[in-house]
Amino acid sequence: MFASRCAGITFAxxxxxxxxxxxxxxxxxxxxxxxxxxxVALPRFVQVLMAAGDRYLAANLAxxxxxxxxxxxxxxxxxxxxxxxxxxxxxxxxxxxDNYYIASAILPWxxxxxxxxxxxxxxxxxxxxxxxxxxxxxxxxxxxxxxPAEGAQWLRVAAAHSSDEMTTIQLQQMAASWVxxxxxxxxxxxxxxxxxxxxxxxAFAAFLEKRAERLENLLVLERAxxxxxxxxxxxPQSPQQLLAAGILPALxxxxxxxxxxxxxxxxxxxIEPGTPAGRAAATK
Numbered sequence: 009m010f011a012s013r014c015a016g017i018t019f020a021x022x023x024x025x026x027x028x029x030x031x032x033x034x035x036x037x038x039x040x041x042x043x044x045x046x047x048v049a050l051p052r053f054v055q056v057l058m059a060a061g062d063r064y065l066a067a068n069l070a071x072x073x074x075x076x077x078x079x080x081x082x083x084x085x086x087x088x089x090x091x092x093x094x095x096x097x098x099x100x101x102x103x104x105x106d107n108y109y110i111a112s113a114i115l116p117w118x119x120x121x122x123x124x125x126x127x128x129x130x131x132x133x134x135x136x137x138x139x140x141x142x143x144x145x146x147x148x149x150x151x152x153x154x155x156p157a158e159g160a161q162w163l164r165v166a167a168a169h170s171s172d173e174m175t176t177i178q179l180q181q182m183a184a185s186w187v188x189x190x191x192x193x194x195x196x197x198x199x200x201x202x203x204x205x206x207x208x209x210x211a212f213a214a215f216l217e218k219r220a221e222r223l224e225n226l227l228v229l230e231r232a233x234x235x236x237x238x239x240x241x242x243x244p245q246s247p248q249q250l251l252a253a254g255i256l257p258a259l260x261x262x263x264x265x266x267x268x269x270x271x272x273x274x275x276x277x278x279i280e281p282g283t284p285a286g287r288a289a290a291t292k
Contacts, residue, residue: 054094067101070094084119091115091123102130104137112144121152132165139175142166151188157195160187164203177212184219193227218263222278225260229268229276232256243274 050058055066069094082090095117097107109130115124125148131141146162149155161181170176180203187196197220204216232250237243239253247268249255262268265281 016244022206037208042147052099055096055100063100065095067104070097070107082118087118087120087197088116091120095123095126096128098127102134104131105135107131107215108144112141112148112233116148116152119125121148124148132162137171139166139179143179146183146186151281155240156186160184160199164199164206177207177209180216181208181253184216193223193230196224197227203255207269221263222266225268226261226278228256228260229270230289233270233274233276237274244270246266246270247276 031087052066055070056071058066094111097104098111101107108127108162111124111127115121115127125145128141128145128148131155132145142162142165146159146166148159149162150159163179163186166178167176167183167273170179178207181233183229184200184203187199198218200216200223204213204220207213207216214274229247229250232255233244235255236250236253239255247256247259247270251259260268266277267280267281269277269279271277
């Protein structure tokens with residue numbers, strides 16, 4: 009027994025001596041300056057195998073890779089790999105909180121919007137108690153993908169996921185604001201009316217109904233502008249021209265007390281009362 013222990017110690021000391029002898033040569037070798045954390049995306053089954061068959065551990069390891077990545081040294085290809093790694097983590101454990109936080113904070117801002125949305129959709133489905141994943145989904149749809157109507161839909165999902173009454177109202181208000189910036193006014197009107205039906209707050213429901221009425225007025229004006237364009241071959245400079253041309257029987261009244269105008273491109277807009285633009289429009 010004693011002899012075998014001595015042999016083991018001798019072998020360990022020999023290995024240590026060999027390592028010490030090669031250490032200077034290892035340090036002398038050139039090393040890459042770029043971040044090595046995101047150079048390779050392993051297949052999912054390999055990640056699970058390396059985690060001893062535990063998919064949640066594999067997801068944690070993938071999330072840790074994304075967390076420690078040195079982003080200041082990463083290029084487009086590294087961010088592409090990070091998008092794959094975080095998508096894999098979302099597949100392994102869609103409820104992983106750190107993974108969706110990192111994805112929303114880094115990926116879309118570096119060209120990997122699709123990967124970020126993939127992670128956030130998985131988190132939204134797996135975390136019905138958490139309003140933040142659908143909120144980030146909506147923000148990315150609005151800001152990066154330029155789809156405000158889709159962004160508003162995700163905000164409504166976020167509002168449904170929230171357990172805080174004030175947060176729910178704020179998300180619904182934000183959704184109403186976003187959907188109004190879209191190109192499809194008919195969809196925006198339907199969205200406002202649906203939100204007014206869903207909310208339990210009468211004052212907020214009345215506000216949404218007024219917003220729907222304003223959008224309906226803008227839709228009436230836009231259709232009248234198009235008829236004017238077809239008749240006259242030009243764009244009217246004001247809603248009063250639509251009235252003078254007999255296209256509108258009367259000018260719509262804004263439920264918020266604002267003033268409707270037509271811009272140089274023929275788009276109808278509502279100017280809020282009390283603002284300098286609103287006061288100038290009211291005097292015309």
